[in-house]
Amino acid sequence: MDANIRVTPPELSLVQKIKKSLVHNMVTVFFIILCVIGFYYSGLTFGFLINSIISRLVRNSFLVLALLLPVMAGMGLNFAIVLGAMCAQAAIIFVTHWGVVGMPGIGLTVILTTPLAMGLGYLTGKLFNKTKGQEMIGGLILGFFSNGIYQLIFLILIGSVIPFNNETLVLSSGVGLRTTIDLAGGMRYAIDDVWKLPFTMAGMAFGVATILHAVYRYIKGIPTLAQKPRQKKYLLSGATGVAFIAWLLYIRSGSSYINMITVPMLTVILIALMCIFTTYFARTKLGQDFRTVGQDRHIAGVSGIHSDNTRLTAMILSTVFASWGHLIFLQNLGTFSTYGSHEQIGFYSVAALLIGGASVTNAKISHALLGTFLFHTLFIVSPLAGRNLFGDAQLGEYFRVFVAYGVIGVSLVMHAWRKQIEGRRRLSQQ
């Protein structure tokens, strides 16, 4: 038999390539442009911006990474991470009440929150298996609903049914928690303060890691994905690493504000571990099952993969990671709104992931990290830019709200638009 047909995509000219990648990444490109414009008009110094972004990036990344597994399993953006956040908050409240502080406090919180998050993740997964195709709206509503239960417990039952004698935490009536809880003197910075490095040092370590990774991949390729060695993109990322280190060396030689910035290394290491786990997980049998179920439940079922169980596992993992992520989030923040913090992080994390270029069906680590970076940049610069442009502090606040909720809408619409453009192109090629 003779079957020497090779399937190669048609050669594209450079202009076509650029156009294609612009269309493909149009959501991210749009928000990068927005960030640059916002930064220009905000009047912030670069050093201040970097400082704020690093602290927020470290705070939020873990939570955003917790969203990746459900996307892999085809369940869309997991708005139900709110439940994980609630678990973490509940655990923190009790640990604060018992007066366990610092790292032991964190340890105890993890021990308390993990089984709770597993239980709630299991229930969420059960619910999602009954509402296939509507996981996102289901998760959203589930978040609101469970907020009701959360409020019932902490606003009404605490102090009346659950004995809870603590003047700093409980309202003066003796029933219900105060609206804000301060972690100062407790678990605030418990993880962050373990090991801190100057930003320039940490940055150089990161740069070296980038170069090593690029060199390794350039020589070896990715055999599992049949990616050949000598890919040009690794030269590019290696060069970026070199440039980054050079820039940092330049900064160190001067007396910039940037030299004063520090990075909480343990938190960064935790985030890195999460990234490594996600990558590793994607290459396991279970990870492959996640992807198969995500791509086509019917085919997965016919090949003998229990899609319901797989989805359940995805939800449990995601909820547990979200609870840990929220713990990192809160210890960095140092204070939280008892009845609102958890509700917010659902939206913020989803928005961050979407800006990074992820879609409802495809989300990578790079999307999560880049998205968190862009989202917080926009979050920092937009109120100031709004104020400077329109001369009204109220407008600045409005911009912040717009950024948080508007981006979800804008990026969903842009993803849909992108799909349409790509679909049309595919049709015209046939």
Add this chain to the structure above:
Amino acid sequence: MNTDHKNDHYVLDMRDIGKVYYGTRVLGGINLQLKPGEIHAVLGENGAGKSTLMNILFGMSVIHNTGGFEGQVVVDGEETFITSPVEAMHKGIGMVHQEFMLIPGYSITENIKLNREITNPGLLSRIAGKRLEILDFDAMNKDARKALDKLGLNIEEWVKVAGLPVSFMQFVEIARELDKENLKVLVFDEPTAVLTETDADRLLETMRMIASEGIAILFITHRLDEVKRVADRITVLRDGQHVATKNIEDTDVFEMANLMVGREIKMTTAEVDTSTDKKVKLEIKDLYVDMPGEVVKGISLDILDGEILGVGGLAGQGKIGLANGIMGLYESEGSVMLDGKEVILNNPEKALKQGLAFVSEDRRGIGLLLDTSIELNIVITAMQIQRQFLKQYGPLSQRENNRIRQHALKMIEELDIRCTGPQQITRRLSGGNQQKVCIARALTLNPKVLFVSEPTRGIDVGAKKLVLDTLVQLNKEHGMTIIMTSSELAELRMISHRIAIINEGKLEGILPPNASDVDFGLMMAGEYHKVKGREVKADE
């Protein structure tokens, strides 16, 4: 070819298989024996029971959720009770699916090894169990390569399936089955339906190669020449009954076609209209319709004034796409002229305004507003398109409930719609009566041409006749031009003046209703021109 196996060893033996769905018998008395290394073709029209038989073999849940089946399945001399496709796989029964069971976003290797991935223990798997073992892509690629090489497929195993030509997808499916070590029986479900002729030839060769290794092949198809070329034996099913099992040497294409279509029931056929002076009502030229699963690839057809034209063909060949395309429900291209005036395509509103009406095959999906009353269902299109039954007050309009009620009552009486009254909601009506409401709505538009798709699908025998009679009556009394699409050849032959057979998205030919079973069978199988060796003129 392994025509003669002297031993009586059967690798698969299905004995006296029957199946009843909700009180309707769809399969009965089927016997099917497969010897190792033979190619056994299963022939039958749509609805003959081929898919049900395969569903039973693979233990699909649709069988077990509806009360199981009758008879015995013996695999390799051992009676088995297969309750899931995975179990079938473990027993060594594989299938090359008609709609590919491939994940487009995966590489060929990943698809071949789907849920049979090779794994190595890793750090996490020691703690958390086997499912966290790491995939060994090297080993998987090697296995995939071996299977692909066996098929002579010179394609890199890591290429993504999305974007591969259809024939390659087919071969990837086959490679997946071959990669399963204990494979004994391989089912090909209409494998050549989507292939070009050269690809189909290659596939047939491959089938023979696989069979020569001792694997039994069950070949489900309706392409008779292919059967003649590769099969060792054939089994013909018709209306859920076992008609015949024959050695291929003892039969020919004509007999097979006859066995497939031949009806034992006597039936009336419409009179053949011999008058030739009729003018063309609707002229279809080079129509292409992109309806998923029913693609039309360039049909040219003239429909005469006052005739009933039947449109037949096997499922998935494009007969359904014809009406849907002209009515603007799916993207289409080409030219359609009604009374010499161009019909605007891709716009249902314009099509309706120009005097075309359509009774859809998807009655409950797009045909009816199920929770709305009968009367409103009947007039709604006329209200929307022709502003009938409306009183205008400047920019505002109001429904004329009186006239709607009168019209509905008239229709209910004329079409004999059995209901509690015009205000009953259509969800509660039986299938036949729902169909009549659809027809009533189309009639309210006073169409010049009426398209009716699958008018008798899912309704019982008595109601079928009523619906068909209604169509004949409309045609005779009002001279309405009707284009009826149906999967049931018998009913097309009952009422149509001419029958157009669609095959592979193209017009295979036009036959009079009294043409022989063999001719219809050959045309539906796409063999007519090959066998008869001549062009059929469209106005024959």
